[in-house]
Amino acid sequence: MPVLLLILAIGVFVWLWLARRGSTLTRLCRWREDRRVGPGHFRCAACGAECILPPGQVPRHCLRDAG
Template structure:
């Protein structure tokens, strides 16, 4: 039983490590899909990124730390 708990803890740690390295989104990123223009826009900073429904942004395009 302790071995199983250790494996689960390592798995959770590995998942969070993987997620932190594959995205640069900040907690302020609020991406919304504009279907008419076929692009994503950030409701927080106004950034825009091209892509379709299945290509959501993984990088923050905010240039400054100040919001709108």
């Protein structure tokens, strides 16, 4: 069934393209403070990383690679 192989190849290509595009998007992290959890608790909306910082500080780097 060469048609299935062709569809599979296209699917892999699209998946790789989406994964590459997603990796570039995660470079721009969107940290948002979640006051429901606690003061100074930030969550990255891009990669889901979490961290707790002292009041007045904002996370500047993505923790995706660190985890």
